Amino acid sequence: MNGNPPPDQVLGLEDLHVTVHHGAATAVSGVTLSVHTGEIVGMVGESGSGKTLTCRAALGELPAGCAVSQGTISFETNNVTDLSRRGWERLHGTGIGAVFQDPSSYLNPSLSVGSQLTEVLRVKQRLPRREAHRKAIELFTVVGLRQPERVFHQVPAELSGGMLQRVMIAIAISCGPRLLIADEATTALDVTIQAEIIELLRDLRDQRGLAVLFVSHDLAVIRELCDRVVVFYAGEVVESGPVEEIIERPRHPYTQALLQVASVGDFSRRELRVIPGQPPQVGAHISGCRFAERCPAAIDACRAAAIDLVRLGPRHQSRCVRANDPELADVLETELAAR
Amino acid sequence: MTAPATVETGARPLLSVENVDVVLGRGWRANHVLSDVSLKIWPGEIVGLVGETGSGKTTLARTVVGLVRPRDGRVVYDGTETSRLRGRALRSERRQGHVQLVFQDPLRSLDPDLTVEQIVGEGLRIRGGLDGEEIKARVTDALGKVGLDATLLSRTPGQISGGQRQRVSIARALATDPGLLLCDEPVSALDASNRNYILRLLGDLRDSLNLPIVIISHDLSSLAGIADRVVVLYRGTIIEDGPVNQVFSAPRHPYTALLMASAPSVKHDRPLSIHQLRRTAADPDLRPDLLAASACVFAPRCPFAIDACAVQPALEPVPAAAGGRWSAACHRHEEWPALARERAAVAAPR
Amino acid sequence: MSKRTSIFGPRSVLRLPSAKIAVVILAAVIFLAIFGSALAPQNPLTINANALFQGPSAQHLLGTDYLGRDVLSRLMAGTRLSVFTAFEAVAIGFVLGGPLGIATVFLGKWFDFAANRVFDALMTLPSIFFAVAATAALGNGLVQAMLPIGILFSPYFFRITRAATLEFARAQYVEAAELLGASKLHVIRVHVVRKVLPTMAVTTAGLVAGALLTVSFLTFLGIGVQPPAPTWGGVLSSELDYLSNAPWAPLIPGALIAITVGACNALADALRDRTSAGTFAPVIDPVIKTHSTLQALEVANERQSAA
Numbered sequence: 004m005n006g007n008p009p010p011d012q013v014l015g016l017e018d019l020h021v022t023v024h025h026g027a028a029t030a031v032s033g034v035t036l037s038v039h040t041g042e043i044v045g046m047v048g049e050s051g052s053g054k055t056l057t058c059r060a061a062l063g064e065l066p067a068g069c070a071v072s073q074g075t076i077s078f079e080t081n082n083v084t085d086l087s088r089r090g091w092e093r094l095h096g097t098g099i100g101a102v103f104q105d106p107s108s109y110l111n112p113s114l115s116v117g118s119q120l121t122e123v124l125r126v127k128q129r130l131p132r133r134e135a136h137r138k139a140i141e142l143f144t145v146v147g148l149r150q151p152e153r154v155f156h157q158v159p160a161e162l163s164g165g166m167l168q169r170v171m172i173a174i175a176i177s178c179g180p181r182l183l184i185a186d187e188a189t190t191a192l193d194v195t196i197q198a199e200i201i202e203l204l205r206d207l208r209d210q211r212g213l214a215v216l217f218v219s220h221d222l223a224v225i226r227e228l229c230d231r232v233v234v235f236y237a238g239e240v241v242e243s244g245p246v247e248e249i250i251e252r253p254r255h256p257y258t259q260a261l262l263q264v265a266s267v268g269d270f271s272r273r274e275l276r277v278i279p280g281q282p283p284q285v286g287a288h289i290s291g292c293r294f295a296e297r298c299p300a301a302i303d304a305c306r307a308a309a310i311d312l313v314r315l316g317p318r319h320q321s322r323c324v325r326a327n328d329p330e331l332a333d334v335l336e337t338e339l340a341a342r
Numbered sequence: 343m344t345a346p347a348t349v350e351t352g353a354r355p356l357l358s359v360e361n362v363d364v365v366l367g368r369g370w371r372a373n374h375v376l377s378d379v380s381l382k383i384w385p386g387e388i389v390g391l392v393g394e395t396g397s398g399k400t401t402l403a404r405t406v407v408g409l410v411r412p413r414d415g416r417v418v419y420d421g422t423e424t425s426r427l428r429g430r431a432l433r434s435e436r437r438q439g440h441v442q443l444v445f446q447d448p449l450r451s452l453d454p455d456l457t458v459e460q461i462v463g464e465g466l467r468i469r470g471g472l473d474g475e476e477i478k479a480r481v482t483d484a485l486g487k488v489g490l491d492a493t494l495l496s497r498t499p500g501q502i503s504g505g506q507r508q509r510v511s512i513a514r515a516l517a518t519d520p521g522l523l524l525c526d527e528p529v530s531a532l533d534a535s536n537r538n539y540i541l542r543l544l545g546d547l548r549d550s551l552n553l554p555i556v557i558i559s560h561d562l563s564s565l566a567g568i569a570d571r572v573v574v575l576y577r578g579t580i581i582e583d584g585p586v587n588q589v590f591s592a593p594r595h596p597y598t599a600l601l602m603a604s605a606p607s608v609k610h611d612r613p614l615s616i617h618q619l620r621r622t623a624a625d626p627d628l629r630p631d632l633l634a635a636s637a638c639v640f641a642p643r644c645p646f647a648i649d650a651c652a653v654q655p656a657l658e659p660v661p662a663a664a665g666g667r668w669s670a671a672c673h674r675h676e677e678w679p680a681l682a683r684e685r686a687a688v689a690a691p692r
Numbered sequence: 693m694s695k696r697t698s699i700f701g702p703r704s705v706l707r708l709p710s711a712k713i714a715v716v717i718l719a720a721v722i723f724l725a726i727f728g729s730a731l732a733p734q735n736p737l738t739i740n741a742n743a744l745f746q747g748p749s750a751q752h753l754l755g756t757d758y759l760g761r762d763v764l765s766r767l768m769a770g771t772r773l774s775v776f777t778a779f780e781a782v783a784i785g786f787v788l789g790g791p792l793g794i795a796t797v798f799l800g801k802w803f804d805f806a807a808n809r810v811f812d813a814l815m816t817l818p819s820i821f822f823a824v825a826a827t828a829a830l831g832n833g834l835v836q837a838m839l840p841i842g843i844l845f846s847p848y849f850f851r852i853t854r855a856a857t858l859e860f861a862r863a864q865y866v867e868a869a870e871l872l873g874a875s876k877l878h879v880i881r882v883h884v885v886r887k888v889l890p891t892m893a894v895t896t897a898g899l900v901a902g903a904l905l906t907v908s909f910l911t912f913l914g915i916g917v918q919p920p921a922p923t924w925g926g927v928l929s930s931e932l933d934y935l936s937n938a939p940w941a942p943l944i945p946g947a948l949i950a951i952t953v954g955a956c957n958a959l960a961d962a963l964r965d966r967t968s969a970g971t972f973a974p975v976i977d978p979v980i981k982t983h984s985t986l987q988a989l990e991v992a993n994e995r996q997s998a999a
Binding site for chain 3: 407409437442445447451456469514518
């Protein structure tokens with residue numbers, strides 16, 4: 004992408020490569036995606052597919068030994084790829100907020116949750132104590148905590164997982180970020196609570212124009228919440244596009260496989276499908292398509308050379324040589340049914 | 343593989359949990375985790391025990407295997423009242439290996455310093471009577487049943503993947519030829535493909551060994567594929583218990599319907615939406631007697647609660663059900679579905 | 693197949709430079725303890741009135757003391773008594789406190805209560821007092837003096853072993869073993885002992901240091917010493933009496949004591965850092981997942997051996 008990105012793009016990743024183990028292996032290669040204001044983009048893939056590392060790169064929080072070796076990260080109109088530590092600290096909270104899978108490990112167990120929220124407000128926005136308290140109660144109400152005054156004084160141990168995750172969301176949005184990154188934020192929650200948090204994220208998007216990058220290994224949850232989805236496999240983006248389109252007609256065999264194993268809401272007794280094989284090891288050298296060894300529709304062209312993204316629509320792409328092949332869908336259906 | 347198991351009606355149940363009451367903790371910390379829970383398991387069926395955090399499902403499993411003592415009620419396995427056994431008698435009963443529990447987290451339930459062979463064979467070694475070669479053969483056989491091969495025998499849990507650890511945990515339970523298997527959230531930490539693999543595996547075990555399995559889960563949709571029966575637990579009480587097809591096509595308890603409506607799916611066709619099954623601001627305030635300990639456990643969340651719900655309904659058989667094996671604990675189990683359909687299907691804009 | 697030495701475990705202890713030095717020092721000390729009197733260049737007891745307070749020379753590498761005896765020989769010969777009686781005390785403490793510390797976790801709360809009170813009481817007793825009482829009752833010797841010291845060490849073994857055992861006795865794999873019908877003895881033998889041993893090793897190393905200090909202290913005070921038998925503390929004490937004649941002299945036995953005690957402590961530290969039985973020590977940041985933890989470990993090991 005050259006020139007300035009469109010003004011309402013909040014996050015842009017361009018050809019991102021992330022290496023791990025001090026450069027020994029490349030765990031994320033060539034990831035390009037963007038999130039715009041008021042849009043919820045989902046990232047889906049198995050564990051180890053590189054989606055979490057991509058998130059961490061977008062937050063400037065790569066673990067020790069990992070680095071961005073290629074590509075750019077931009078937040079609104081600024082290139083933040085080589086941002087300093089201080090730069091990221093300024094960005095965290097005010098530009099980008101984040102919630103993760105286990106809220107209790109991000110909260111101090113001996114302090115009240117209210118005081119932890121006011122601490123953020125007082126440090127980042129220099130609010131005086133009374134003002135911070137008022138704003139905290141308001142935020143607790145926004146995230147759907149009943150009896151916010153009471154919750155304010157409770158410590159994390161007294162709150163359920165769903166309530167703690169709401170507290171985390173309150174902290175994450177407290178300083179008015181334009182982007183919220185949610186990394187497996189609902190994975191550990193009960194299903195009724197998960198549904199409520201999904202509703203909450205949708206409301207935040209509607210009321211505040213918040214852009215959300217939502218990471219999950221569960222395609223069904225992505226389906227419920229997201230407008231667009233980016234499918235990860237072995238460190239690469241294999242398909243991306245509008246959720247409805249992709250679910251209706253996936254144009255990559257891996258996406259199709261994910262659909263086969265995902266939960267379908269009709270609770271009928273159906274065949275439990277499995278994706279045979281294992282994803283490749285991080286850093287394994289594979290010529291051609293990384294999914295080819297598990298793919299029921301692989302042909303010679305798949306293993307010959309690296310596969311580029313094929314444009315299938317204004318915002319729909321797939322990394323498959325047979326993406327435009329009308330017989331692909333039939334082949335996948337028969338092959339996967341047989342396994 | 344997907345055919346429902348044949349359950350002999352009229353046969354004696356293999357496991358019978360009778361009016362079990364469990365209180366954990368003492369004094370002001372006492373938590374009444376299970377209230378008057380009764381459950382029967384017959385040979386050859388997979389029962390899905392569903393409940394959310396705090397429902398008591400793990401405690402129920404632990405009570406069945408004797409890690410928790412019920413304050414009231416009893417547990418009977420194949421005619422023996424196991425809840426009454428203590429000390430040497432309890433150890434002796436456990437060595438038989440009839441009832442096995444697969445714990446939720448293999449990272450915690452497998453000793454990290456032992457090899458897979460030592461872990462899976464531990465029950466056989468404790469039981470005694472077999473020499474090293476025979477134990478190794480049985481261990482290899484148990485590993486084979488879960489799709490793992492003998493190369494893993496000398497590895498420690500830290501050297502195998504998460505999915506393999508879960509299977510080792512199941513193999514350990516199978517090594518003693520159990521009559522009943524309890525699995526506590528065996529697939530919650532796994533991705534969809536591994537989850538289906540393990541569930542299929544459990545289904546195969548039911549078919550090939552006629553082994554009854556209780557699968558504890560907080561996720562209904564993963565059970566739909568293999569369970570024969572589903573039991574729904576809410577705050578320590580069983581609120582619905584019936585054949586999986588019938589419960590899922592027309593649940594008799596609003597909480598079961600809420601669980602189904604909350605489950606995310608890749609397709610959107612749902613008979614009822616969560617908004618129709620939850621209390622909203624439009625509903626009248628809760629009367630205090632609906633919040634009392636003697637009221638229906640679901641009343642505080644239930645949009646259909648009436649005066650009668652101030653008393654916890656008993657688990658009553660639902661008429662017109664297959665062989666009388668379907669029961670629900672709801673005073674209004676006939677009327678509430680129609681009421682739900684009349685409620686607004688989408689949330690009112692704020 | 694690459695060499696797979698675990699990052700954790702006894703052999704890896706030797707990777708730490710401090711541990712290497714400590715082991716060398718302690719090996720030398722033990723060697724001296726066994727062969728010291730045979731290898732001493734001079735007879736440690738020979739009095740030579742003509743050669744009092746001499747500085748280091750070719751004949752007397754560390755000089756002579758107030759009776760003209762060769763200091764080096766006295767120290768070498770004295771090693772045996774000091775070191776062996778220190779081991780004696782630690783061994784007594786280990787045997788009395790260790791197994792009870794493990795057992796008390798499994799024998800019910802009344803036994804635990806009683807055992808805790810007994811060992812609490814032992815901890816309040818003054819060690820020097822009992823050392824003197826033992827020499828009075830059983831005869832003046834270091835072996836007798838260290839016997840009550842050993843008994844008074846046992847509460848430390850008991851408490852530390854009990855704490856370590858508690859941590860593992862509530863583990864879920866112990867519950868799993870109980871569900872298989874395991875007896876308490878089986879659980880201890882198969883699951884607990886192996887995990888508690890590292891902690892006991894650390895305690896032992898630390899207490900050997902403490903025991904050596906105690907021996908030095910007792911012999912410094914003259915308790916349990918039958919002159920003219922040499923001991924480290926005894927040499928130190930006698931040289932302090934004549935500080936004005938030979939100011940440099942006490943440094944030598946002092947340094948010997950300090951170095952040996954320091955080596956024990958360093959070894960204890962290294963053991964504590966490097967053994968973590970019974971836990972899954974995360975080797976790789978959980979964010980970077982590979983599809984087989986086997987591979988992750990190999991990568992980490994290669995990195996370690998290259999580092």
